[in-house]
Amino acid sequence: MTPPRIALIAHDRKKDDMVALAREFRDFLAGCRLCATGTTGSRLQREAGLPVEALMSGPLGGDLQIGARLAEGGVDAVIFLRDPMTPQPHEPDINALVRACDVHDIPCATNLASARLLLRQLQRQG
Numbered sequence: 445m446t447p448p449r450i451a452l453i454a455h456d457r458k459k460d461d462m463v464a465l466a467r468e469f470r471d472f473l474a475g476c477r478l479c480a481t482g483t484t485g486s487r488l489q490r491e492a493g494l495p496v497e498a499l500m501s502g503p504l505g506g507d508l509q510i511g512a513r514l515a516e517g518g519v520d521a522v523i524f525l526r527d528p529m530t531p532q533p534h535e536p537d538i539n540a541l542v543r544a545c546d547v548h549d550i551p552c553a554t555n556l557a558s559a560r561l562l563l564r565q566l567q568r569q570g
């Protein structure tokens with residue numbers, strides 16, 4: 445079975461949660477193919493010790509890069525810890541990525557509880 449290809453994205457106020465989640469699922473995630481938006485990816489590399497392909501930062505186009513990859517069939521699941529309390533300058537890019545998940549029927553967890561459910565399920569399938 446090929447390892448799941450997972451995209452990891454977190455807004456600034458959710459980055460600590462993302463690092464904690466990645467540590468919690470570290471053993472599983474270490475066997476996955478991971479990509480992330482720039483700052484999220486750097487933190488995951490540094491603080492969770494995971495090999496992550498860090499794309500551009502979200503506000504500079506990282507969400508769009510992940511959306512494009514996903515549309516081409518290159519992403520199996522998305523964990524996108526969004527901050528619902530803070531307006532983002534790149535809101536259209538965020539909506540485009542979530543829309544791409546819906547268009548292509550790719551699971552997209554946008555909060556911690558659903559992220560845990562998704563990761564547990566992927567873990568079970570492996």
Ligand SMILES: O=C(CO)COP(=O)(O)O
Nearest residue numbers: 481482483484501502503
């Ligand atoms: O803004 C983001 C997603 O919309 C996240 O980007 P960074 O991981 O580069 O902070």
